[in-house]
Amino acid sequence: MKIVVFGAGAWGTAIAISAALHPHGHAVTLWARDAAQMAAMQAARENARYLAGVPLPAALQLAAGDPAALLPGADLVILGTPMAALRGLLQRLQDCRMPLAWLCKGFETVQPGAAFGLMAHEVHAQVAPAVPAGALSGPSFALEVARGQPTALVASSAHPAVRQALVEALHSPQLRVYANDDVRGVEVGGAVKNVLAIATGLCDGLQLGLNARAALITRGLAEMTRLGVALGARVETFMGLSGLGDLVLTATGDLSRNRRVGLLLAQGLDAQQAVQSLGHVAEGVYCARTVLARALHVGVEMPLSETVVALLDGQLHAGAAVQRLMARDPREE
Numbered sequence: 439m440k441i442v443v444f445g446a447g448a449w450g451t452a453i454a455i456s457a458a459l460h461p462h463g464h465a466v467t468l469w470a471r472d473a474a475q476m477a478a479m480q481a482a483r484e485n486a487r488y489l490a491g492v493p494l495p496a497a498l499q500l501a502a503g504d505p506a507a508l509l510p511g512a513d514l515v516i517l518g519t520p521m522a523a524l525r526g527l528l529q530r531l532q533d534c535r536m537p538l539a540w541l542c543k544g545f546e547t548v549q550p551g552a553a554f555g556l557m558a559h560e561v562h563a564q565v566a567p568a569v570p571a572g573a574l575s576g577p578s579f580a581l582e583v584a585r586g587q588p589t590a591l592v593a594s595s596a597h598p599a600v601r602q603a604l605v606e607a608l609h610s611p612q613l614r615v616y617a618n619d620d621v622r623g624v625e626v627g628g629a630v631k632n633v634l635a636i637a638t639g640l641c642d643g644l645q646l647g648l649n650a651r652a653a654l655i656t657r658g659l660a661e662m663t664r665l666g667v668a669l670g671a672r673v674e675t676f677m678g679l680s681g682l683g684d685l686v687l688t689a690t691g692d693l694s695r696n697r698r699v700g701l702l703l704a705q706g707l708d709a710q711q712a713v714q715s716l717g718h719v720a721e722g723v724y725c726a727r728t729v730l731a732r733a734l735h736v737g738v739e740m741p742l743s744e745t746v747v748a749l750l751d752g753q754l755h756a757g758a759a760v761q762r763l764m765a766r767d768p769r770e771e
């Protein structure tokens with residue numbers, strides 16, 4: 439297959455490496471918006487800024503410039519940029535008629551005139567509905583995928599051809615790719631787990647213990663599922679890789695940027711300082727407010743996400759956030 443990956447951050451680069459090393463011998467091109475970054479990667483054959491220490495396979499092509507120029511002849515297009523860049527990139531690629539998948543996990547911030555922020559598939563329906571598209575998600579730290587460590591992903595789309603293209607492109611002895619058609623469920627899971635990982639990072643940073651962390655993960659899964667079902671997703675999706683699987687990974691794995699934000703908040707940094715010290719995107723910080731607004735819109739209670747928003751907005755300090763959660767009224771599980 440001929441595969442083009444747009445976005446040369448950690449995850450776009452890891453997926454491009456994985457596809458380039460695939461036993462079927464795909465022809466893979468990785469694109470970055472920054473020509474200087476691409477030139478540096480070309481010279482070093484490494485993405486030193488986002489994925490240091492992992493060599494780029496010799497067969498992986500690097501490109502910059504007009505993204506639409508890379509479309510002719512492609513069999514699969516993968517968008518590896520953060521959520522904030524999705525709308526702009528889809529607009530530039532709206533003539534694409536081959537399968538396309540985004541890797542971003544989040545909700546878009548509210549656009550001017552809109553009542554609430556959108557999920558990726560809703561942005562796609564607005565700006566590029568003729569492009570057959572979907573999401574690639576699941577529990578996956580870029581560094582582990584780039585190193586070829588075993589990982590399982592979910593290829594989610596309403597279009598069988600998109601699911602099939604992702605499986606053909608990426609399923610390998612190192613990477614299992616499961617097909618799924620509940621895009622809403624997959625995208626709610628991918629966005630909300632980032633918000634919850636901030637909460638578990640905080641909990642661990644404050645050394646509240648393993649009981650507290652297990653409680654946060656379990657109650658977090660319940661609130662993620664409530665929101666998803668209210669938005670039209672299937673309950674069982676939240677028990678799978680893109681729900682429980684990604685929540686457990688991100689909430690407990692120290693490679694998670696969102697979890698690290700929580701750890702930094704526990705040290706007394708504010709949200710802006712925490713994000714600056716990371717140097718990578720932490721989608722939970724950007725989408726927590728949107729997730730909460732969307733939940734309010736459909737009448738779903740999300741006390742953990744609400745507490746994370748109050749923390750990020752500086753309305754609560756770390757200790758008070760814990761007290762607020764413990765002070766909730768008793769209820770049925």
Ligand SMILES: NC(=O)c1ccc[n+]([C@@H]2O[C@H](COP(=O)([O-])OP(=O)(O)OC[C@H]3O[C@@H](n4cnc5c(N)ncnc54)[C@H](O)[C@@H]3O)[C@@H](O)[C@H]2O)c1
Pocket residue numbers: 445446447448449450470471488518519520521522523526541542543544578579580581717718719721
């Ligand atoms: N890193 C991971 O382990 C991982 C795993 C699964 C999913 N994701 C998701 O993938 C998405 C990207 O994450 P990442 O880890 O690669 O981020 P990153 O911080 O490593 O890199 C972000 C990349 O996007 C580029 N970018 C930013 N705005 C852009 C724009 N407007 N147009 C084009 N490029 C732009 C940056 O230059 C950079 O190359 C996020 O939504 C993240 O949640 C990441």
Ligand SMILES: O=P(O)(O)OC[C@H](O)CO
Pocket residue numbers: 543576577578579580632635684687688693694695696697719720721
């Ligand atoms: O580093 P994070 O917190 O963005 O998480 C990365 C992936 O989404 C884990 O599946």
